[in-house]
Structures are given as structure tokens and as C-alpha cells.
Amino acid sequence: MIEAHLPILQVIIPLLAAPICVFLRHPVATWALTTVVSWICLAISIWLLQQVQAGGEIIYEIGGWAAPWGIEYRVDMLSAWVLVIVTSIGAVVMPYAKLSAEKEIDRDRLYIFYTMMLLCETGLLGITITGDAFNLFVFLEISSLASYVLISLSQDRRGLTAAYRYLIMGTVGATFYIIGVGLMYMMTGSLNIADLAKLIPDVAATRTIQAALAFLTVGLALKLALFPLHFWLPNAYAFAPSVVTVFLAATATKVAVYAFVRIIFTVFGGINILQSLQIQDLLAALAIVAMFAGSAVAIYQTNIKRMLAYSSLAQIGYIILGLSLNSVGGISAGLVHLFNHALMKGGLFMVMGCVVYKIGSAKLDDMAGLGKRMPVTMAAFVLGGLSLIGVPLTVGFVSKWALLQAVLDKGWWPVALLIVISSLLAVVYVWRVVEVAYFKVPSTAAMEKDEAPFSMVLPTFILISAAIYFGLDGTTALDIAGDAAATLVRGLK
Amino acid sequence: MEFSGLFVYWIIVALMMSGLYIVIAQNNLVKKIVGLNVFQVSVFLLYITMGKVTGGTAPILADNITVYSNPLPHVLILTAIVVGVATTSLGLALVVRIHEAYGTIEDDEILEQDDDA
Numbered sequence: 001m002i003e004a005h006l007p008i009l010q011v012i013i014p015l016l017a018a019p020i021c022v023f024l025r026h027p028v029a030t031w032a033l034t035t036v037v038s039w040i041c042l043a044i045s046i047w048l049l050q051q052v053q054a055g056g057e058i059i060y061e062i063g064g065w066a067a068p069w070g071i072e073y074r075v076d077m078l079s080a081w082v083l084v085i086v087t088s089i090g091a092v093v094m095p096y097a098k099l100s101a102e103k104e105i106d107r108d109r110l111y112i113f114y115t116m117m118l119l120c121e122t123g124l125l126g127i128t129i130t131g132d133a134f135n136l137f138v139f140l141e142i143s144s145l146a147s148y149v150l151i152s153l154s155q156d157r158r159g160l161t162a163a164y165r166y167l168i169m170g171t172v173g174a175t176f177y178i179i180g181v182g183l184m185y186m187m188t189g190s191l192n193i194a195d196l197a198k199l200i201p202d203v204a205a206t207r208t209i210q211a212a213l214a215f216l217t218v219g220l221a222l223k224l225a226l227f228p229l230h231f232w233l234p235n236a237y238a239f240a241p242s243v244v245t246v247f248l249a250a251t252a253t254k255v256a257v258y259a260f261v262r263i264i265f266t267v268f269g270g271i272n273i274l275q276s277l278q279i280q281d282l283l284a285a286l287a288i289v290a291m292f293a294g295s296a297v298a299i300y301q302t303n304i305k306r307m308l309a310y311s312s313l314a315q316i317g318y319i320i321l322g323l324s325l326n327s328v329g330g331i332s333a334g335l336v337h338l339f340n341h342a343l344m345k346g347g348l349f350m351v352m353g354c355v356v357y358k359i360g361s362a363k364l365d366d367m368a369g370l371g372k373r374m375p376v377t378m379a380a381f382v383l384g385g386l387s388l389i390g391v392p393l394t395v396g397f398v399s400k401w402a403l404l405q406a407v408l409d410k411g412w413w414p415v416a417l418l419i420v421i422s423s424l425l426a427v428v429y430v431w432r433v434v435e436v437a438y439f440k441v442p443s444t445a446a447m448e449k450d451e452a453p454f455s456m457v458l459p460t461f462i463l464i465s466a467a468i469y470f471g472l473d474g475t476t477a478l479d480i481a482g483d484a485a486a487t488l489v490r491g492l493k
Numbered sequence: 494m495e496f497s498g499l500f501v502y503w504i505i506v507a508l509m510m511s512g513l514y515i516v517i518a519q520n521n522l523v524k525k526i527v528g529l530n531v532f533q534v535s536v537f538l539l540y541i542t543m544g545k546v547t548g549g550t551a552p553i554l555a556d557n558i559t560v561y562s563n564p565l566p567h568v569l570i571l572t573a574i575v576v577g578v579a580t581t582s583l584g585l586a587l588v589v590r591i592h593e594a595y596g597t598i599e600d601d602e603i604l605e606q607d608d609d610a
Binding site for chain 1: 513516522525526529532533536539540543566569572573576579580583584587588590591594595603607
């Protein structure tokens with residue numbers, strides 16, 4: 001009985017829990033509720049993934065209204081997998097959130113923090129599960145509005161301006177997206193993604209549809225922070241409370257990538273848009289520039305949260321490069337990297353959360369001697385950093401290897417070379433932190449062991465060890481991503 | 494036909510571009526939000542326009558009427574208006590807090606203060 005309603009429960013449980021948090025108000029009670037809800041969400045998403053693996057696509061008609069008139073939720077391999085990514089990050093972040101949020105957010109605003117975390121998760125899950133293009137916009141705005149509030153909860157006033165800039169850019173992006181959806185509706189009279197995929201090929205040659213594609217691409221590229229539309233991201237991640245950064249960095253851009261994949265490969269899959277409009281090269285070029293620009297700017301950052309944010313831009317470049325290859329290998333490499341990057345960047349930002357908790361700063365200079373002071377936390381940073389570089393036996397290696405293979409299959413060997421060179425840039429920025437933390441003698445601070453609390457170190461290690469585990473056993477994630485990519489490519493003609 | 498038939502679309506595009514221009518060019522944070530509103534309103538008009546069917550009336554069942562306008566875009570835009578109101582109020586709330594923290598709502602003065610810090 002309950003099994004049939006899993007898709008709607010996935011979204012509605014965190015949505016209903018959010019107003020309850022507002023009424024509860026008590027920081028510990030809201031935290032407990034949020035944590036329990038995030039675990040329930042994780043259980044539901046794993047259940048959904050198993051159902052999809054066993055029985056194929058799940059279609060859920062809301063209120064019993066059949067598509068294309070009603071709104072339907074559709075869970076296929078790809079969306080089930082992204083759901084698991086988002087909910088598992090949520091489930092790991094919430095236990096961590098308690099101490100970190102108490103430290104970095106004013107006490108009387110804590111309940112708002114938990115409410116917004118729930119709403120943000122609702123929005124992200126909704127984007128992933130919905131089968132309706134306009135419904136996707138609504139969820140996009142739910143998650144975005146929640147994340148603007150989350151960023152503005154920072155005690156640093158620069159968090160406010162970062163949230164404001166993100167609000168402006170994010171709203172322009174989302175509005176571009178609805179312009180695109182509106183133009184598609186003009187030509188097809190449908191908002192259902194599966195229905196659009198059938199109707200688009202007949203009208204694809206019109207100017208209206210081409211304009212729609214342009215608006216959708218630019219709008220979503222703003223949301224996923226593809227170079228050169230990334231200006232909102234570094235400050236938003238650097239000045240948000242650490243736990244917010246962990247959650248957003250590991251999920252928000254990933255879900256925007258998912259929405260992009262849906263538009264490019266599902267809605268416009270019938271006419272193989274990347275090839276027929278020749279935007280393949282453009283996307284690949286932007287992705288490569290992002291890889292280099294992101295890593296190069298990261299090297300010069302003195303705030304490590306900001307450095308990791310720039311490194312995220314580079315990693316988004318790898319994901320988009322994989323997608324732009326337009327082949328099963330490329331798309332699955334991109335999707336695997338989406339998962340892997342969520343693990344390692346989530347873990348690394350958690351390390352920074354622990355550091356900020358203990359020393360109250362994310363500046364490189366203040367991190368001198370941390371290797372001795374917080375050995376366990378910094379060990380997690382080193383492991384995460386190795387993964388970011390793409391050293392064998394880590395997840396970073398699995399996805400970069402898959403990406404290299406896909407690129408070589410296409411015969412783009414100069415691009416393969418560029419991937420390797422840009423990985424070397426990651427060595428530089430990770431090494432800067434390691435050097436300061438392990439080899440630089442601090443001027444004043446005590447050298448005694450002073451580790452972050454267990455409830456923060458444990459979630460950090462769960463993510464980092466997952467990053468190692470999936471690096472040793474790369475097949476699990478690769479298989480799922482391969483399945484998802486194969487389904488997408490089957491739609492291409 | 495070409496120009497006059499597409500008259501409404503010209504207005505929408507003009508509104509859309511002026512809104513976007515205000516967002517980009519204005520230095521004042523409140524004016525940026527106003528620009529964002531103009532930009533969003535142009536999209537509301539775009540949706541409402543496309544639902545109109547020439548000669549059609551409101552979609553209420555009645556005798557002698559066979560041509561109805563499409564109500565769906567209008568309903569969609571109700572949702573988008575709500576989202577727009579939420580965005581505007583949140584944006585303005587942020588401006589209030591920025592003013593409390595920086596003592597100004599001019600973008601360049603805020604940047605200056607951040608550079609000093």
C-alpha cells in the first residue's frame with residue numbers, strides 16, 4: 001500500500017516537516033525532527049532505487065489525473081540515483097549540523113535554519129522526481145529561495161551580499177527557464193517532460209523552439225554555475241555557514257546538472273540536440289575553460305572555503321565535459337563524477353566546518369600546525385584532497401579515468417591531455433593547504449591535540465571513507481550511472 | 494500582420510530587456526530588485542498572451558459559445574506571481590539587513606567596504 005505512494009512521500013514528508021519546525025522553535029527539537037526526516041527520506045529513496053532496479057520506471061499520477069493533463073512524478077534510473085545522492089548527503093549532514101550550526105548561526109535563528117534545510121531538500125528532491133517542466137520550476141524556486149535564506153544566516157555580513165547576488169542571478173536563471181518552458185508550451189501545448197520529448201521533434205526546426213532551447217540552457221547553466229555564469233557561487237559558498245556550504249556544494253549544483261541533463265537528453269533527446277545544433281563543441285569548450293579557470297583561481301585563494309568553491313567550478317567543468325561528449329561513456333562518466341564530487345566536496349567542506357568550529361576561521365594562514373592539533377580532521381582533508389586530484393584508489397580517479405576513456409573513444413586526445421594537466425593544478429592547491437597544516441609552525445596557538453567533536457568528525461569520515469570505498473569498488477556507481485546513461489542515449493536518434 | 498500581429502510580443506521583449514538592463518546596470522540594490530520585477534512581469538505577460546485565442550471567451554461552459562481561451566497559462570502564471578512576490582520580499586528583506594550591516598545600499602560602496610576588510 002505505502003509502496004505505491006513512495007514518490008509523493010519522498011517530497012511531501014520534508015515539506016510538511018518544515019512548518020512543524022517553525023512551530024516547534026526549540027533548537028534541539030527542530031534538529032531532532034530534521035534529522036529523523038532526513039533519514040526517512042534516505043530510506044524512501046533507497047527503496048525507490050531498488051524498485052526501479054527491479055521493475056523499471058515508476059510513474060505516479062498526482063491526484064489520479066493522468067498525464068499530460070495532470071502532473072506526474074517519474075522515477076527512472078537517473079532520477080532514483082540523484083534522489084539517493086541528495087538524501088544521503090542530507091542524512092549525513094543533519095547529525096553534523098547540530099554543533100556546527102550552534103557555533104555559526106545565532107541561537108534565535110536556529111529553527112529557521114532547520115526549516116530552510118528541509119525546504120531546500122524538498123525543492124531538490126522535487127526537481128529530481130517531477131515529470132513536469134513547470135512543476136520543476138516551482139521546486140527550483142523552493143530550493144533556491146531556501147538556499148538564499150540559508151546563506152544569509154551567516155554571521156559574516158558578506159554572507160548577506162553573497163545571498164543577495166545569488167538571489168539576483170538565481171532569479172534571472174529561473175526566469176530564463178520559465179521563458180523556455182513557455183516557448184515550448186506555445187509550440188506543443190504540453191508541459192509534461194515525457195510528452196514534450198515526443199512532440200518536440202515535429203516542431204524542432206522552428207525559431208520558437210530554438211529560442212526555447214537557448215533560454216533553457218542559459219537559465220540552467222546559471223543555476224549549475226557553468227563558466228562564465230558562475231560569479232554568484234564562490235562568495236555564496238565561502239561566506240555561508242559551513243554546514244550550509246556542505247549541503248549546497250554537495251547537492252544544489254548537482255541537481256541543477258540533473259535538470260540540465262533532463263532538458264538536453266530527454267526533452268530534446270528526440271532530435272539529438274547536441275549534435276544537430278552543434279552546441280557540443282561550445283559546451284566542451286566552456287567546460288574545459290571552467291576546468292582551468294576554476295583550478296587556477298583556486299590556487300590563489302587565501303580562504304580555503306573559497307578555494308574549494310573555485311575547485312567546485314572546475315569539477316562542474318569535468319561533469320559538463322562528460323555530458324558534452326554525447327556518448328554513453330561520456331554521459332556515465334559525467335554522472336559518476338556528479339556522485340563522486342558530491343562525496344568528496346561534501347567531505348572536504350565538512351573538514352572546513354570542523355576547522356571553523358575549532359579555530360573560528362577558514363583562512364590558510366590560521367591553519368598552520370593544524371596537522372598536529374587536529375590530526376584526524378586533517379587526515380580527512382588529505383584523503384579528500386587526494387580524491388579531488390584523482391589519485392588511484394579514490395573516487396576522483398574512477399570518474400577521471402572513465403572520462404579519459406570516453407574522451408579517447410571520441411578521438412579527442414588533446415582534450416584528454418588537458419584533463420590530466422588540469423588535475424595537476426589540483427595538486428598545487430591541495431598541497432598548499434597540506435604544507436601549511438603539517439609543516440608550518442604556528443606562531444601562537446597551542447600545539448596540543450584539540451580535535452573537533454565526535455559528532456562532527458564521524459559524518460566527515462563517513463563521506464570521506466565513502467569516497468575511498470567507491471574508489472576501491474568503482475563498479476557499483478559506474479554500473480548505475482552506465483544504466484542511467486544508456487537509458488538517456490537510447491532516446492537519442 | 495508581421496509587425497502589428499506581433500505587437501504584444503514587441504512590448505514583452507522591450508519590457509524584458511529593460512528589466513534585465515536595470516538589473517545589470519543599476520548600482521542601487523533596491524532598483525536592481527525593481528528591475529528584476531519588470532523582467533519577471535514581462536514573462537507573466539508572455540504566458541498570458543499565449544493563452545488568448547482570437548474570438549475566444551473565458552472558459553466557462555455556456556450556450557452558443559464554442560471558442561474558449563486557454564486558461565492553463567493563466568493558472569501557471571498565478572503560481573509564478575506567487576514565486577515572484579516571495580522573491581521580491583526576500584530580496585528586499587536582504588537589502589534591509591545589508592543596510593543595517595553596511596550602512597549603504599549602493600553596490601560599489603559595499604564592494605569598497607568588503608575590500609578594506
